[in-house]
Amino acid sequence: MKKVLLLILTSGACIIVYSFIIYWDTIYGVIKVNLPKLDQFGSRELTTTSNSNQGSLRSIDQSVTTEKTIVSTKLLNKLYLEKSLMPGNFTNSLVTSTHFPVRENLAKNYITITFQGRLGNLLFEYASLYGIAEHHNMIPVIEGGCHLKKVLKISATSGQKLANVKRYNEVKGCTFEKEAFNLDRKYNWILNGYFQSWKYFVDSSEHIRKELKFKDSIQHEATNQFHKILNLKGISNTSTYVAVHVRRGDMVHSSVMTKYGYTSADKRYIDDAMTSFQLNFSNPFFIFSSDDISWCKTHFTKENTAFILQKNSPEVDMAIMTNCNHSIITTGSYGWWIAWLIGGKTIYYKNYPVKGSELDKVFNSETYRPPSWIAL
The missing domain is CATH 3.40.50 (Rossmann fold)
Structure with a gap:
């Protein structure tokens, strides 16, 4: 009887082992589907339910779905490096371990x-x-x-x-x-x-x-004001638009600034610059922006001139001016950027800063202004 039982148990074990071998692919497939997928570098498929985590990863890696986030080796390296270089910036990151292989050339x-x-x-x-x-x-x-x-x-x-x-x-x-x-x-x-x-x-x-594109709301407001200026003057699209920025303010009225070497352009310079455009372009139309617009209105009264009279933010005024084709600038970094953003022909005031002043000692005209700009 014992021999019969032993024979039955032995046969049963053999059948189980044989079945396991026969159906191994199926069993392995089930296990594989239900386990996280790892590649040779430690990349794995992670399930996340955190909206904040998905949002932060979306800005770093585009391989994002609504249910699962595939964290590639490149992403793991990137998150690890950024976490180490910028403490606290990835406190809610999916990656909390530092045991990932980091390649130096990714840093x-x-x-x-x-x-x-x-x-x-x-x-x-x-x-x-x-x-x-x-x-x-x-x-x-x-x-x-x-x-x-x-x-x-x-x-x-x-x-x-x-x-x-x-x-x-x-x-x-x-x-x-x-x-x-x-x-x-x-x-x-x-x-x-x-x-x-x-x-x-x-x-x-x-x-x-x-990069330096104004946000839509600012650009929309600037475009509307620009066209209002043209309509009030009856200016056609055949004109050449020239932005004229006149910086005065503290460069005229602050004794500390003027003593150091800051200065503002005079009326003669602006007249000469406008004449240059009139000689070289057909139908030039000049739009003035200034921190002293009343001074501009007093000194420039020709029909082909207009002024930004509305009290705007500095960025809206700058956006209005960038609708022009060319520029005349006096002094200061604000006018500099109007000219750079416009492109085209730029005429600048060459007598800035005051020669021999303290400001002049730290000022290099060749590296401050692009070589294509014209001194007058």
Whole structure:
């Protein structure tokens, strides 16, 4: 009897083993479907129900579905690197472990700038940050409350305080410092200064023109006001539109500023610049923007002139002027950016700053103004 039972048990075991071998593919398939998928680098398929996690990943990697997020090796490396370089920025990230294989060539450090001043200064700072970042293959980061994010369609991300940071402090103001193009790529960097030179971003100009697009609401308002100005004067589309920016204000009335070397253009310069356009273009029409518009209205009274009279924000005024074809500028970074954004022919006031002044000692006209602009 024992031999019979032993024979039955042995036969049963053999049948089970044989069945397991025969149906192994099916069993393995079921297990494979129900387990997370891992590749040789540790990539895995994760299920997430957090809307915030999906939103943050969507901005980093486009391989996102409504039910599952495929986290590729490249994404894991990117999240790991950004988590280590920007503490706290990915506290809700799906990736919480640091045991992922990180490839050195994927690493990109960050660079930011201390924003200061008004719109013209901010534009110089952002454009130079972008150009310096692109030169070093770094990622530009700006603070979340930066005014430019409210008025422009800039793409730079906002982040928290950087770790492993070095600072570059600008030595002079209106000049190009080549040392800013030789930063150690092992560190994250903070730039301090105004960086007012076209040479910081000349190689990135095409990208920056796309970055410095005014938001739709601002551009819409500016376009409406521009056409109202033309309609009031009965100006046709056959005219050549010339933006004239006149900076006076503190450059005329502040003794501290004038003593340091700041100055404003006189009426003769503007008359000569307007004459130059009249000689070289058919039907030029001049639109004035100024912090002293009453002075402009008093001194320029010809029929082919108009003025922005409405009290606008600086960005709306600048957007109005960028509807023009060419520009005449006096002094200051605000007028500089009107000219740069317009393109076309630009005439600038050559007697700025005052020769021999303290400002003149830190000012380099060749690196401050593009070489295609015309001094008068």
